[in-house]
Amino acid sequence: MLETLFVRLIFAAVFVFNSYYFQPFGLNKTLSLIAGALAALTIILFEARLRRTSVKQLIGAAIGSILGISGATMIGTMLDKTTVETATLSFLQIGLFLLMGYIGLVMGANKGDLLNLAALGGVFSGERRSGRNYKILDTSVIIDGRVADVCETGFIDGILLIPQFVLRELQQVADSADSLKRNRGRRGLDILQRIQKMAGIDVQILEKDFPKIREVDLKLIELAKELEGKIVTNDFNLNKVAQLQGVPVLNINELANSLKPVVLPGEMMKVFVLKEGKEYNQGVAYLDDGTMVVVDNARKMIGKTIDTSVTSVLQTTAGKMIFGRYEDRSHKMEAIGP
Numbered sequence: 500m501l502e503t504l505f506v507r508l509i510f511a512a513v514f515v516f517n518s519y520y521f522q523p524f525g526l527n528k529t530l531s532l533i534a535g536a537l538a539a540l541t542i543i544l545f546e547a548r549l550r551r552t553s554v555k556q557l558i559g560a561a562i563g564s565i566l567g568i569s570g571a572t573m574i575g576t577m578l579d580k581t582t583v584e585t586a587t588l589s590f591l592q593i594g595l596f597l598l599m600g601y602i603g604l605v606m607g608a609n610k611g612d613l614l615n616l617a618a619l620g621g622v623f624s625g626e627r628r629s630g631r632n633y634k635i636l637d638t639s640v641i642i643d644g645r646v647a648d649v650c651e652t653g654f655i656d657g658i659l660l661i662p663q664f665v666l667r668e669l670q671q672v673a674d675s676a677d678s679l680k681r682n683r684g685r686r687g688l689d690i691l692q693r694i695q696k697m698a699g700i701d702v703q704i705l706e707k708d709f710p711k712i713r714e715v716d717l718k719l720i721e722l723a724k725e726l727e728g729k730i731v732t733n734d735f736n737l738n739k740v741a742q743l744q745g746v747p748v749l750n751i752n753e754l755a756n757s758l759k760p761v762v763l764p765g766e767m768m769k770v771f772v773l774k775e776g777k778e779y780n781q782g783v784a785y786l787d788d789g790t791m792v793v794v795d796n797a798r799k800m801i802g803k804t805i806d807t808s809v810t811s812v813l814q815t816t817a818g819k820m821i822f823g824r825y826e827d828r829s830h831k832m833e834a835i836g837p
Contacts, residue, residue: 507546511539556608563607567599574599632657633728634749637719638668640732642687645751647694655731655749658701661691662722664708668715720746756819759788766809768792768823772800782825790819797825 518535519528526534549557575592583591634657640646641661649655669691673684695702707725709718716737723730723746730741733751741748762768770784775798782797784807794800794807807823 514539560608563603567603571595571599637732795824
């Protein structure tokens with residue numbers, strides 16, 4: 500940042516001196532100094548705006564402006580054959596150059612994101628891969644904490660980005676008057692410190708913000724679009740909105756669900772019935788990984804470990820549910836009799 504500021508100051512000083520020394524357009528020294536300063540400031544502001552523009556947008560803008568100017572040149576050549584007076588003809592030709600060049604520049608920049616530079620190979624071959632290597636953490640996944648365990652295993656590579664607006668939200672949760680929220684916020688800060696201390700994990704705090712956007716989730720989506728990165732979350736709503744906008748998401752809940760043991764209908768499993776279910780004569784149990792098991796005919800077995808036969812498995816983005824049935828063998832023996 501300091502190096503960039505230093506280079507800009509040197510450029511501005513040289514540019515202003517150049518204007519002051521040569522006095523272009525017949526200006527006096529004072530006006531030349533002012534004109535040089537304004538021109539240098541304009542160029543620096545333009546350069547700062549270009550730094551926030553992706554390579555694809557720059558290439559799209561260049562292609563669009565070239566096509567626009569080419570079209571204006573052809574139309575201008577046709578106008579030369581008309582009987583329009585010279586002053587009007589010059590006005591129309593210059594106006595066409597400005598109009599079509601401007602339209603081509605703006606339209607090309609807006610459509611530049613559709614370009615697939617990776618297909619060109621060469622220096623562009625790693626352009627998409629490098630962008631996709633950014634993993635942007637949201638507040639919910641930091642508080643959840645499981646992302647730290649995944650990082651320790653080495654399954655997450657690339658650069659982990661923590662936007663400043665996510666840190667602010669996390670700080671607000673940690674400073675909440677509600678003790679539960681406060682503990683969750685502090686847990687999130689502890690998780691971040693744990694990840695930063697891990698060897699081989701590159702964690703960066705990003706100052707980039709979107710002042711015109713108020714919702715943190717929408718800011719994350721815009722940031723992921725700009726950097727061509729992936730959002731790491733366990734927020735169901737953020738997951739869906741990001742996917743609708745074409746932003747790739749790494750959902751910790753989906754990862755956890757995919758790693759759970761596969762249970763097939765007809766298999767026997769041993770569970771501890773913890774409470775009664777919503778429906779008549781149902782019992783509810785939980786596996787070690789938190790998977791809910793709903794067992795028919797097990798209400799009277801609350802507080803006991805039983806063998807249940809799996810009848811079906813329901814898989815959703817929110818988690819997995821297993822349905823089973825308890826066969827009361829003692830009841831069957833009584834029915835058979837001696």
